[in-house]
Amino acid sequence: MSGRSSALDVFAHILQLLEPANAKELFTSCPDDVPLLHFLAKNGLLEWCRLVLERIRGIGEEFNITTVILSADSLKLTPLHYALIYHHSRVVEFFSETLVKTRGDYATSDCQALLGSYLSLAVKFGKSDVVARISHITNPDVKSIYGITALHPGRGVDVAEHPRGWTPLFEAAVNGWAGAVQYLIKHGANTAVTDYGGWTAEELATYRGHLAIAELVKGAGSIEHTQSIADTSRPAKKAMIYRAGAEPGDTxxxxxxxxxxxxxxxPPVQLKHFSQDHIGAKESLFNLNISAAGQTHRVRLPILDDRTNVPLIFVFPQGADLQVSFKIFRDDPEQGLTFSKSFIAAADAGASFVEFDVQVTRDLTPVIYHDFSLSESGTDIPIHDLTVDQYKYASSVQTSHRIPDTDKKEDSCVPLFAKARPRSLSQSCGVDPGVSQIRDRLKHTVDFREKGMKSNIRGDVIQQPLATLKDLFDEVPKTVGFNIEIKYPRFHETVGAGVAPVALELNLCVDTILEQVHLYGGDRPIVFSSFTPEVCILLSLKQRAYPVMFITNAGKLPMIDVEKRAANMHVAVKFAKLWNLAGIVFASEPLLLCPRLINYVKSFGLVCASYGPRNSLPDDVVVQALAGLDVLILDRVGLVAKTLKKLT
Known part of the structure; x- marks a missing residue:
């Protein structure tokens, strides 16, 4: 007899020894508010559930199966709910068939309300077989304990469910179901209705990264807002700072x-070689243990919830071996671009900060460069494969240049409602005769093939001699703030840039930049930012002197950024709060689509900034400014500064 069979036999024997009164107490209540059958159903232990119901049949009529299967715990959930929520299909089928066969008394309002909530859940999960069975013993029109019915969508396109006040249009918009949104709008769904929190379907779709759906809803009708969505009632929570408990030198x-x-x-890990026995559904019996540094995290398999912002954190003492072990096991039921002069010009035009991209060369020198490859030589060479001398030589082989008007300066940060300064620098010269030669040399590079241009060629766009980070600290006045965007190639970016998916070790890259900032930063206002989540995490952990901003496309179309933590505003806000970041820099499109989201982001204690070409359009700047945006990152500093001055 196997160990598992023995455990099941022992459990059956204990059940038979129980007196009826003790059995009733065990099956319907527990000091921890987790009755026995609820626990077994939650863990998918089918045969154990069978034994419990068999014992109930032997107790007598005063304690029937219906009473136990429909008994609710402190969360108003029955064993039926738990089996369905945790996707234990065999247990769901067993309970459903048992209820239908017993033909118990389901007429009481409490039983009907519980069955109503279960039926609604089955409809939401698309369990048509469960719906077919349960429909025989309850009326689909019965309201559940949450005030909704299983036929919620069919009773009118604008019927709101109780907990959040969402209509079917909200549900479809939040989940990105474009077809359902179009169908509901076609059949008269009200696009102007708000939920209990003051949100519209358009705003929720934008916040969850479904901008195309938000445009659908927006085009169906105008909305007059009467309620703020900023969650001012949320109690202030102390940020989770994962550096707590770590000592200097720890990893x-x-x-x-x-x-x-x-x-x-x-590809998913195949567990078919594990035999299935009679204890329960095999998918409910696996766990994953991740162990390191004397800590162990246990994760139930399969992983059904969103773990985008649920990382596992391990702290290794200095000198310890960095080893992480993974163990999958069966769970036994008995177990528990622009440089110094243009920066000065941008500051003179009204910018408080200038934004630039920093990468690290092979010989560990932070340099100022936007693209991942330095292709002026005619090949796609990553910055991290060059020495600083090679990097500067690429600049020296270019010929004379011109610097356009300061209204066209790139990547400057303008605090809203700041006073504009008079423009002090504007230079120009004739067309560069060497540009055609450079174009010919670059014609086989990735950038030139895809765009027909290379953004670092002089004569086409703003460009000065290639510089290092130290050059900027030395040449730009200390009154000009720096927004240092750290560029570190992610996998999909290396594919797009045509370079190999390798780079300097991430800690080495960040430490090299931090060392120069600490050496030369002085009293200069400095902000760090990055599209790469891991860079933001390291910046937050390794230093406290300068704020860190996470940059995200937030669902902007087309979706070229495949990073989950940048997929939409919802996950970006969670990520920023999880790692104690100062704020988020969003693409301006979502904020212009739903301006009220600006104050919602700020209600989390985050700085809200935006970037993108639309930030150089005065009308779009005004919309964001009036909505409460903190920072604009833009090109045309002079024009925007004049626009903002008119608002003050």
């Missing part, structure tokens, strides 16, 4: 389960 390992890039899924 912090941040481990994410699953890929953090959208549509980059690895």
């Amino acid at each position: 912090i390992v941040n481990l994410n389960l699953g890929p953090m890039q959208i549509e980059r899924n690895s």
Whole structure:
């Protein structure tokens, strides 16, 4: 007899020894508010559930099966609910068939309300077989304990469910169901209605990264807002800072389960070689243990919830071996671009900060460069494969240049309602005769093939001699703030840039930049930012002197960024709060689509900034400014500064 069979036999024997009164107490209540059958159903232990119901049949009529299966715990959930929520299909089928066969008394309002909520849940999960069975013993029109019915969508396109006040249009918009949204709008769904929190379907779709759906809803009718969505009632919570408990010299390992890039899924681990026995459904009996540094995290398999912002954190003492072990096991039921002069010009035009991209060369020198490859030589060479001398030589082989008007300066940060300064620098010269030669040299590079241009060629766009980070600290006045965007190639970016998916070790890259900032930063206002989540995490952990901003496309179309933590505003806000970041820099499109989201983001204590070409359009700047945006990152500093001055 196997160990598992023995455990099941012992459990059956204990059940038979129980007196009826003790059995009733065990099956319907527990000091921890987790009755026995609820626990078994939640864990998918089918045969154990069978034994419990067999024992109930032997107790007598005063204690029937219906009473136990429909008994609710402190969360108003029955064993039926738990089996369905945790996807234990065999247990769901067993309970459903048992209820139908027993033909018990389901007429009481409490039983009908519980069955109503269960039926609604089955409809939401698309369990048509469960719906077919349960419909025989309850009326689909009966309201559940949450005030909704299983036929919620069919009783009118604008019927709101109780907990959040969402109509079917909200549900479809939040989940990105374009077809359902179009169908509901076609059949008269009210696009102007708000939920109990003051949100519209358009705003929720934008916040969850479904901008195309938000445009559908927006085009169906105008909305007059009467309620703020900023959650001012939320109690202030102390931010979770993962540096707590770590000493200088310790190593912090941040481990994410699953890929953090959208549509980059690895093949699932096959567990078919584990035999299935009669204890329960095999998918309910596996666990994953991740152990390191004397800590162990247990994760139930399969992983059904969103773990995008649920990393596992391990702190290794200095000198310890960095080893992380993974163990999958069966769970026994008995177990528990622009440089110094243009920066000065941008500051003179009204910018408080200038934004630039920093990468690290092979010989560990931080340099100022936007693209991942320095292709002026005619090949796609990553910055991290060059020495600083090679990097500067690429600049020296270019010929004379021109610097356009300061209204066209790139990547400057303008605090809203700041006073504009008079423009002090504007230079120009004739067309560069060497540009055609450079174009010919670049015609086989990735940038030139895809765009027909290279953004670092002089004569086409703003460009001065290639510079290092130290050059900027030396040449730009200390009154000009720096927004240092750290560029670190992610997998999908290396593919797009045509370079190999390798780079300098991430800690080395960040430490090299931080060392120069600490050496030369002085009293200069400095902000760090990055599109790469891991860079933001390290910046937050390794220093406290300068704020860190997470940059995200937030669902902007087309979706070229496949990073899950940048997929929409919802996950970006969670990520920023999880790692104690100062704020988020969004693409301006979502904020212009739903301006009220600006104050909602700020209600979390985050700075809200935006970037993108629309930030150089005065009308779009005004919309964001009036909505409360903190920072604009833009090109045309002079024009925007004049626009903002008119608002003050």
